[in-house]
Amino acid sequence: MSFSWAKPYEPKSPFMRWLDERLPLPRVVYGAIGGGYPVPRNLNYFWNFGVLAGIFLTIQIVTGIVLAMHYFATTEGAFNSVNQLIMRDVNAGWLLRYAHMNGASFFFIVTYVHIFRGLYYGSYKAPRELVWMLGLVIYLLMMATAFMGYVLPWGQMSYWGAQVITGFFSAFPIVGEPLRVWLLGGYAPDEAALTRFFSLHYLLPFVIAAVVILHIWALHIPGSGNPTGVDVKDERDTLPFHPFYTAKDGWFAGAVLLLYAVVTYFAPNYLGHPDNYIPANPLATPAHIVPEWYFWPFYAILRSFTFDFILPAKLWGVLAMFGSILLLFFLPWIDKSPIRSGNYRPIFKRFFWLLVIDVLILGYIGGAEINPFNIALGQIAAAYYFLHFLVILPLVSRFETPLPLPNSITESVLGAEAVETAPVASKKKRGGTIASATAE
Amino acid sequence: MATKAQSAEGPATPDSNGEGVRRRDFLNVAAVSFAGVGAVAAIAPLFVQMAPSADVLALATTEVDISKVQAGQGIKVSWRKQPVFVRNLTPKEIAEADAVPLSSLRDPETLAQRTKPGHKNWLITLGVCTHLGCVPLGIGEGENKGPYGGYFCPCHGSEYDTAARIRQGPAPKNLVVPDYEFTAPTTVLIGGKGKK
Numbered sequence: 001m002s003f004s005w006a007k008p009y010e011p012k013s014p015f016m017r018w019l020d021e022r023l024p025l026p027r028v029v030y031g032a033i034g035g036g037y038p039v040p041r042n043l044n045y046f047w048n049f050g051v052l053a054g055i056f057l058t059i060q061i062v063t064g065i066v067l068a069m070h071y072f073a074t075t076e077g078a079f080n081s082v083n084q085l086i087m088r089d090v091n092a093g094w095l096l097r098y099a100h101m102n103g104a105s106f107f108f109i110v111t112y113v114h115i116f117r118g119l120y121y122g123s124y125k126a127p128r129e130l131v132w133m134l135g136l137v138i139y140l141l142m143m144a145t146a147f148m149g150y151v152l153p154w155g156q157m158s159y160w161g162a163q164v165i166t167g168f169f170s171a172f173p174i175v176g177e178p179l180r181v182w183l184l185g186g187y188a189p190d191e192a193a194l195t196r197f198f199s200l201h202y203l204l205p206f207v208i209a210a211v212v213i214l215h216i217w218a219l220h221i222p223g224s225g226n227p228t229g230v231d232v233k234d235e236r237d238t239l240p241f242h243p244f245y246t247a248k249d250g251w252f253a254g255a256v257l258l259l260y261a262v263v264t265y266f267a268p269n270y271l272g273h274p275d276n277y278i279p280a281n282p283l284a285t286p287a288h289i290v291p292e293w294y295f296w297p298f299y300a301i302l303r304s305f306t307f308d309f310i311l312p313a314k315l316w317g318v319l320a321m322f323g324s325i326l327l328l329f330f331l332p333w334i335d336k337s338p339i340r341s342g343n344y345r346p347i348f349k350r351f352f353w354l355l356v357i358d359v360l361i362l363g364y365i366g367g368a369e370i371n372p373f374n375i376a377l378g379q380i381a382a383a384y385y386f387l388h389f390l391v392i393l394p395l396v397s398r399f400e401t402p403l404p405l406p407n408s409i410t411e412s413v414l415g416a417e418a419v420e421t422a423p424v425a426s427k428k429k430r431g432g433t434i435a436s437a438t439a440e
Numbered sequence: 441m442a443t444k445a446q447s448a449e450g451p452a453t454p455d456s457n458g459e460g461v462r463r464r465d466f467l468n469v470a471a472v473s474f475a476g477v478g479a480v481a482a483i484a485p486l487f488v489q490m491a492p493s494a495d496v497l498a499l500a501t502t503e504v505d506i507s508k509v510q511a512g513q514g515i516k517v518s519w520r521k522q523p524v525f526v527r528n529l530t531p532k533e534i535a536e537a538d539a540v541p542l543s544s545l546r547d548p549e550t551l552a553q554r555t556k557p558g559h560k561n562w563l564i565t566l567g568v569c570t571h572l573g574c575v576p577l578g579i580g581e582g583e584n585k586g587p588y589g590g591y592f593c594p595c596h597g598s599e600y601d602t603a604a605r606i607r608q609g610p611a612p613k614n615l616v617v618p619d620y621e622f623t624a625p626t627t628v629l630i631g632g633k634g635k636k
Contacts, residue, residue: 167572186496187520283516283523285574287594303596305610312612314571370597
């Protein structure tokens, strides 16, 4: 599970020794996020976002449980229970609700940084394929949870979001429409849909928490990656998680939570849509319906199919949208380059940033109004997204000449300094690789 | 493992130490299969509880009085919690719909096929876009009817003509004509067939 030099757990008191012999839970925690988990010493700030995602999951669960105490899951009562009872009458209800609303947005922000960190530094590559895939499962669960949560206030965007998203299923031939009716428990979103969404919205975060444990477990088998992508070689390459990374994660979490507080207090509705303060009306669609911002890139892919080609345009849109995420499950085998970190892959690095720009364009298009220019731009951006993963990445990983890797994490951190101060020691420690021979 | 333990414990019988099928194997397979069928049967209520319940199905018919709807006007009524468009077409709109060659349509249907005999001016369709379920505009006074004079869906830009047939945009099908009948010259019953 860990490196040979990981500090073993030593119970500090007779009670802890007694507990350790019966239920070694403190031992597990110590080995996972305590002094017993050695972490590469060269992690940069992008490695803070996994812990941040965990913090926001906790915030969502805590605020959500409290909000559920005041919420009515009925089509008559839902809108008022949120907008009158919780926002005005319940003590501190407004704060809890805004914290939950913006907590969802921040959860997605830190998760997106975390995912793109993984894409840049090749965190999906062997031996961490399952870490990556479990992460994608968490992401899919997050999307389902967020969607159902957005339906609960039963405003116009809630209602029409539910209508459009469950409409995806009707794109599938034959089974589609009965499946949609079964999922909704009716022919359109109504009481049955609202109550089941509430039930599942309460359940799924705990499923996410369980998959997070698997995600961390799978990560701790090979240990954390690092910005060089070079494997840990000896004890000098690592630091114990506690106190070093608990301290770094702690202060960085403080900084991000400050930003979260600023948005929650001063711009709580900035990331939302004003139409959700209009009660749901099944007979009138808002002029411009959009999902929450974190779905915009996928919404743009969905909308970019406007013509039939063998299959109906609608089915293409839905398949492409689901495909854009399912594709990522195959990433460890699409990108065959043995070099993990984008820092040592000059061509890959450029295409990575193009992909970031592409996803930002898709995000913009997904939230924008439909006009011929936006549709065309969205089609180009959607095509490029698939081109990146299906054509560019396999070609780049095949033909790219990577830059020379450092011999070890320690060398990448201390560089020539270590060689100068203790040339003999460092020579003795190193294996005789080609790179080290040329460096000396 | 069980075979080993048995043969070690007691005198070997022809069933228990042989390599072939034992009577106990049959009992195991039978018991596990029975339990498996039972488990699947137990999942059934968990599955069917999600289908539309009796109170939802009870709202399956709607009666509409269309006597007040003048030519060129339309009304929006609710059926199964979904909007239904009832539109009284003008002769010009009927002529426009009839003039379209069927071969140019994505979902070829004539206006006559989409209306009841003798009531060709009454176009009754679900007000649910066949793309992703938004309510198209064009039934109310002054709403955008789109370039084909029928309905226009603001969500993803599907355009329907005066027979509510899809002409342009992502929607795959024409607006759905629900099951309905004229119970009197000015009264329409929607969803009557589904009622037992």
